[in-house]
Amino acid sequence: MTSLDRIDRHMLTILQQNGRISTAELAETVGLSASPCARRLKRLEDEGYIDGYHATINKAKAGITMKFFVEISLSRHQVDSIQEFEHAVMDMEEVINCHIVSGGYDYLLEVVSRDLESYELFTRQLHRLENIKDIHTHLSIRQINDRSVVPVYA
Known part of the structure; x- marks a missing residue:
C-alpha cells in the first residue's frame, strides 16, 4: 500500500x-x-482504504426508537465457546456493533430495538446462549454525537 x-x-x-x-x-x-x-x-x-459505499438510514423513520449498550461476560473462554458466541451475535440483526473489550466484561454490544417488548425478546435470545455468564444493559437516553466521519491519519 x-x-x-x-x-x-x-x-x-x-x-x-x-x-x-x-x-x-x-x-x-x-x-x-x-x-x-x-x-x-x-x-x-x-488498496482497501474504502470498504464500501452505503446509505445512512434515519433510525426513527425505520421504526427504531431505542438503543441499548449491553455488557456481556462469558462463563468460558475456550476458542470454541468464543466462536459460538460471536457467530450467534453476528446473526442477531438487533446487534449493530459488537466489540471485544478490556475491563470488567468481555463484550460490549450496541443494540437497537423498536420498543421495550422487542428488546425483551432480544434478551431472551441472549439467555438461550449457553456461554453467557452475565448481561448488563444500559439504555441510551439520548445520543449526543453521531459521528460517522473518522479522521484519516494514514
Whole structure:
C-alpha cells in the first residue's frame, strides 16, 4: 500500500460526508482534473482504504426508537465457546456493533430495538446462549454525537 498524501486524505474525508458525490465534483473540490481524481479513487478502493459505499438510514423513520449498550461476560473462554458466541451475535440483526473489550466484561454490544417488548425478546435470545455468564444493559437516553466521519491519519 502506498502512503496517503494530503489530497488522498481530503478525498476520503469528502467521500465519508457524501458517498454519492460524482468524480467530477470530487475532483473540483480537491483541485484535480477528473482523470487523475478517478485514478486516485480507484487506487484508494483497490488498496482497501474504502470498504464500501452505503446509505445512512434515519433510525426513527425505520421504526427504531431505542438503543441499548449491553455488557456481556462469558462463563468460558475456550476458542470454541468464543466462536459460538460471536457467530450467534453476528446473526442477531438487533446487534449493530459488537466489540471485544478490556475491563470488567468481555463484550460490549450496541443494540437497537423498536420498543421495550422487542428488546425483551432480544434478551431472551441472549439467555438461550449457553456461554453467557452475565448481561448488563444500559439504555441510551439520548445520543449526543453521531459521528460517522473518522479522521484519516494514514
